[in-house]
Amino acid sequence: MPTVDHYLVLSGLLFCIGAFGLLTRRNAIGVLMSIELMFNSANINFISFSKFLTPQALTGQAFAVFVITIAAAEAAVGLAIVVLMYRNFDVVDVDYIDFMRW
Amino acid sequence: MGLAVFYILAAVILVSALFVVTLRNIFHSALMLIVCFFGVAGLYASLNADFLAAVQVLIYVGAVTILIIFAVMVTHQLSGKKIRQYNDQPVPAGLIIISLFLLFVVSLSKTGFEVVKSISSSPTVEGIGKALMTSYVLPFEVVSIVLLVALIGAIVIARKD
Secondary structure, eight states, X not given: OOOHHHHHHHHHHHHHHHHHHHHHBOBHXXXXXXXXXXXXXXXXXXXXXXXXXXXXXXXXXHHHHHHHHHHHHHHXXXXXXXXXXXXXXXXXXXXXXXXXXX | OHHHHHHHHHHHHXXXXXXXXXXXXXXXXXXXXXXXXXXXXXXXXXXXXXXXXXXXXXXXXXXXXHHHHHHHHXXXXXXXXXXXXXXXXXXXXXXXXXXXXXXXXXXXXXXXXXXXXXXXXXXXHHHHHHHHHTTTHHHHHHHHHHHHHHHHHHHHHHOOO
């Protein structure tokens, strides 16, 4: 049977892949997808800890429900911002939209 | 047996996640994201989290990726071949990510978790419901307000006025 370390290494790899996409994508939708991958890796951690460390309390699974809710809210607001960016600038490029940088 | 299932699910998750961050066409990335979410749902099912596997399929596969695909459709010129999808920093980003992963592995190898003998698998819906309504009722209410605020905020931001 897989141990807790298997799941933690898997979620670490998934987090790193998501962070790589976050750092290298120019498209704002791609950045949002990378963030969703990172949320999922955090949830894998929560649920594997819930199974292996506190199997009767279900604390990790309850918190995973909260994480999924926050991720859904983040996706809604983020994609609304993407649509607004596209309407104002005709481009969804996080390199291009830098008018707040100084 | 369990280990084989784990490795198959891990391979599905990691390969599709790599496709999500590397494919040139952003629409294909969104489709690979669906595969990745299904793999994660299978992983939850193998971790005795039946309710969360269902929630993963319903919310991530059913709602979030559909929302992302809608956004890709609205901003359609981005999925063309000509547009560059990456910035100029893949090498520094790769170095940072590899060092981050090494940090994960080192800290994991130095940490000893007190693994408890896990009980036999049973439906978790009742336990999660009781936890949400007793111990975590305050975060539950707060997160519902956050969801409402995000709903209104998304409408206000994306509204054409």
